[in-house]
Structure formats: C-alpha cells, structure tokens
Amino acid sequence: MKLVWSSASPFARKVLVVAHELGIADRIETVTGTGTPMAPAEATKAGNPLAKLPSLTRDDGPPIYDSAVIVQYLTSLIADQTVLPAAGPDRWQALTLEALGDGICESAISVRYELALRDEAQQSADWMAAQMSKVDGALDALDGDMLPSGDFSVGHAAVGCALGYLDLRFADKDWRSGRTALTAWYDGFLERASAKATEPSA
Ligand SMILES: N[C@@H](CCC(=O)N[C@@H](CS)C(=O)NCC(=O)O)C(=O)O
Structure with a gap:
C-alpha cells in the first residue's frame, strides 16, 4: 500500500500511528506529497481530487481518503483489533x-x-x-x-x-x-x- 504523506501532516501521522498500533506499518510505503493548497504536489493531486493528503493506494483498488476513512480501512484488515472498537x-x-x-x-x-x-x-x-x-x-x-x-x-x-x-x-x-x-x-x-x-x- 502507498500512503501520500508529509512529515508535518498530523492527519498523515494519525494514519501511521494507527498502522503501527495495528502492527502493519511495514506494509505501507510512504510517498512524499509536500506542497501547499496553491501548489499541491503531483502525488497529492493523483491520490485525491481535493488535492489533500493523506490518501492511500491499496493493492486491490482505487485510492481512498480522507484520513478517517483510511484509518477505518486499516482497522478492517486486522481481525479482533481494538484500535477502532467494533460497536457500542x-x-x-x-x-x-x-x-x-x-x-x-x-x-x-x-x-x-x-x-x-x-x-x-x-x-x-x-x-x-x-x-x-x-x-x-x-x-x-x-x-x-x-x-x-x-x-x-x-x-x-x-x-x-x-x-x-x-x-x-x-x-x-x-x-x-x-x-x-x-x-x-x-x-x-x-x-x-x-x-x-x-x-x-x-
Ligand atoms: N479531512 C482531511 C484533512 C486533510 C488535510 O487538510 N490535509 C492537509 C495537509 S495536513 C492538506 O492536504 N492541505 C492541502 C489543502 O488544504 O489544500 C483528512 O482527515 O485527511
């Protein structure tokens, strides 16, 4: 999986923190998307039509965004995880x-x-x-x-x-x-x- 990311982005960091907590950080390759709203990086535009990061390119589907959706996706990969409680x-x-x-x-x-x-x-x-x-x-x-x-x-x-x-x-x-x-x-x-x-x- 490829994550469009920047080192200062708290949203991208949240995704990576969750990936580490789930034990799947090594399955994610980061692609730098540093830019500004006026001059977004190509990778940022390619991953999300809103030209925002993070976005995640999965092995088996189109890119997904935003960070909250990516986090839900990552938790869906791990059975019995508790990072996102299933219900209640x-x-x-x-x-x-x-x-x-x-x-x-x-x-x-x-x-x-x-x-x-x-x-x-x-x-x-x-x-x-x-x-x-x-x-x-x-x-x-x-x-x-x-x-x-x-x-x-x-x-x-x-x-x-x-x-x-x-x-x-x-x-x-x-x-x-x-x-x-x-x-x-x-x-x-x-x-x-x-x-x-x-x-x-x-
Ligand atoms: N709701 C989005 C917010 C993402 C966001 O605002 N990312 C910033 C970087 S930290 C960005 O890409 N800004 C560029 C822009 O607003 O055009 C998420 O949770 O992923």
Whole structure:
C-alpha cells in the first residue's frame, strides 16, 4: 500500500500511528506529497481530487481518503483489533475523540496557512482568533470530560497527533498551561512506540 504523506501532516501521522498500533506499518510505503493548497504536489493531486493528503493506494483498488476513512480501512484488515472498537459506546467515544483531534488540526492548519501563505495585509486577525478559540475549546474539553481514557484508540491517535502538530507549528502557544491532565496524558502518548516512530518534522 502507498500512503501520500508529509512529515508535518498530523492527519498523515494519525494514519501511521494507527498502522503501527495495528502492527502493519511495514506494509505501507510512504510517498512524499509536500506542497501547499496553491501548489499541491503531483502525488497529492493523483491520490485525491481535493488535492489533500493523506490518501492511500491499496493493492486491490482505487485510492481512498480522507484520513478517517483510511484509518477505518486499516482497522478492517486486522481481525479482533481494538484500535477502532467494533460497536457500542467505546466505538462512538473513539470516533468522537478522533473528530475532536482532527478538528483541532483543521483549525490550526487554517491559521498556519493564513500566516504562511497570505501576505500580512490579507491576513485576518479575527479569523485566526476564531480558529484558535476552537482549538482552545477542544483543548479544554480534552483536559476535562473528553480526556482520552481506556484502551488506545483512533481517537487517542488523533489527539496525540493534534497536540504534536501544535508543538511543531505553534510552539509559542503553551497549550499545556493550566491543562495538567491533558499534559500528563500526552506525556504517556509520547512514550508509545507508535508515537516515537512517527515524530513530525517541518
Ligand atoms: N479531512 C482531511 C484533512 C486533510 C488535510 O487538510 N490535509 C492537509 C495537509 S495536513 C492538506 O492536504 N492541505 C492541502 C489543502 O488544504 O489544500 C483528512 O482527515 O485527511
């Protein structure tokens, strides 16, 4: 299988974290798709008509996307896996946690694009503040009722990768301040082999 990927993408990292947790990372070859919305890489366009990464080319079918679909596909390859619980409250908790982690990334990436890709005169401080307020709302929820718990799931992977993205691109943000429970959980995430094997870089 081939995964269109970039070293900074938290969505692509989530897919790889799940692959490591499932024990199938060695079945995935990564293809670099680094680019921007204005200038996407050829591999990124080839894998997804939306010109976003990650996408996964399977051995027996057309490319699939987005990261949440790829994760579901990978879990379907392994009988009796627990990374995506098959049914019941644990499944909905895992998927909701995944949506929360992914949502942090979507908002943070939109701010990153605003800062990195638009002239200062075009940047909207109000837009960026609104997006970062979504990030902060999600972080507060994760430090409270939504703190990841139980067996490691796709939700845990998404949250860990989102926090890793904040450290990578928003190092000045100090998201840990006042969020001791989430900080402690993240320290545990960083100790996992799957996190160590997929450390992001700019
Ligand atoms: N919902 C998508 C989001 C993917 C996404 O936004 N990826 C970024 C890279 S981290 C991208 O390809 N951005 C290019 C663009 O927005 O045009 C997923 O979960 O895979």
